[in-house]
Amino acid sequence: MTARLQRLALPCLGFAALLLIWEVAGRSLGPALLAPPSIVAIQFVELLRQGEMLRELSASLRQMAIGFIAACLVGMPLGVAMGRSQVADAIFRPWVSMFVVTSTAALIPLFILFLGTGLMLRVTIVFLASVWYITLTTYNGARGISPQQVAVARSFSASRLQIFWKVILPALYPYLLTGARIGLVHAIRAMVLAEMFVIIGYGGLVHRSGLSLDTAPLLSLLITLMIVSLALNWLLGAAGRRLAPWYEQQRVGA
């Protein structure tokens, strides 16, 4: 009972400490440098009421979803192929390891030249920022599938297709999910990055509110981003637990 109480109370204490330090710092620095949470909270409700913040957010998230889903559709099969076939691994490995260290920000000027500053640019940047992480996580999972499991299936004369659907795919499940979650973090980052670069959508809103003399709107926008990011991550985790409750959420490295 006390352990449970501790698990609930300590995080609250942590957040309370953060808010307290922030409030004290905000009050002594003034709202032009750091608006205290008491003022940000009022501003946050005001922005929610005005509606522009949520409108821009939902438009941006929809565009991000296109890039992210495309990244899943490409990255997951690619990761499985690389993990299960030595040939595919050899062919794609150099490219994946090169692209995964390429910084997304550096790609934006290049793709502005190719694609302009419209929807395609943002979707492409989100795609490129997330696809390699999804690929690599799936790859690690596909490589780690125990050969015994596959051998057992084979000795029960399962066909290759059956082995794939009944053994490999269920074993991959937690990795696909972790890949999607890691990919999503990078997709959201890329969304904000690209939008701030070309000053459009939610990122554009962040950029514009940075120009005002009051930091309360800016902080409200950051908090909204935080909530969205945490909520989407939680949603993916919950969806995974529902779809495959027999798999405990595994911790696999990024």
Add this chain to the structure above:
Amino acid sequence: MVSKTNVDKRLLSLASVVVVIAAWQWGAGHVSGFLLPAPIEVLWRFLDPKSLSRLFGALGQSLVQLGLGFALTLVVAVPLGVLIGRSRVLAQMFEPVINAIYAIPPVAFVPFLIIWFGLFLQARVALVFLMSVFDVLVIMIAGARDVRGTLVDVGRSFGASHGQRLRLIVLPALLPFFFAALRVGSARAINGMITAELFFAAVNLGAIMKRATQNFDSATVLAVVLLICVLGLLAQSAINLLERHLLHWHVRPA
């Protein structure tokens, strides 16, 4: 047998790279409306002494903020991570707070950093720090928690003092995590380096990119992307080399 398949795989990887670059060169010459500049042209940016000295001069300047920012990250995040990870109460208090802040895309803090640090070196160092500090912190917390109680108990039963246990057991057990943090953190820091140069006052590599974008000089833009990519790969291999040298007793799971 094993070495033969390894050689085959290397050859296949090499072939994959050569084929794609050859196709790219051919496409740039023969397909109208082909967007990418020919690889020869990009390579020329590194062969021409004038543009080479410009690129590497800028890189040298960029490395200054990278070094300062990442050093700051290590000085702050490594001790803090160990401290939080070794204490159950601190971990329960602050991990949710850290995860919440970590969920905010760091680039969204750019307007803030401009307000606090201006547009020049300080702001760039701050962004490099901000983009790498949480990744290092999260890995070090996980690592410090992971140090097995049994190891520490063995030390205690052999009469090791608190200081000895820390120095001889906990710190060596943390080293693999420290290297993991270096790998992830350095990639993020390089990302921060170029992001900062594009989002604050454009300087160094960022300035070269922005100017080239305005002149539709995609070969130069691609050359800078390549340079950053090579920097990332070199950093990863240097860290891996150092790890193998220092941690010959530890086998990293593939």
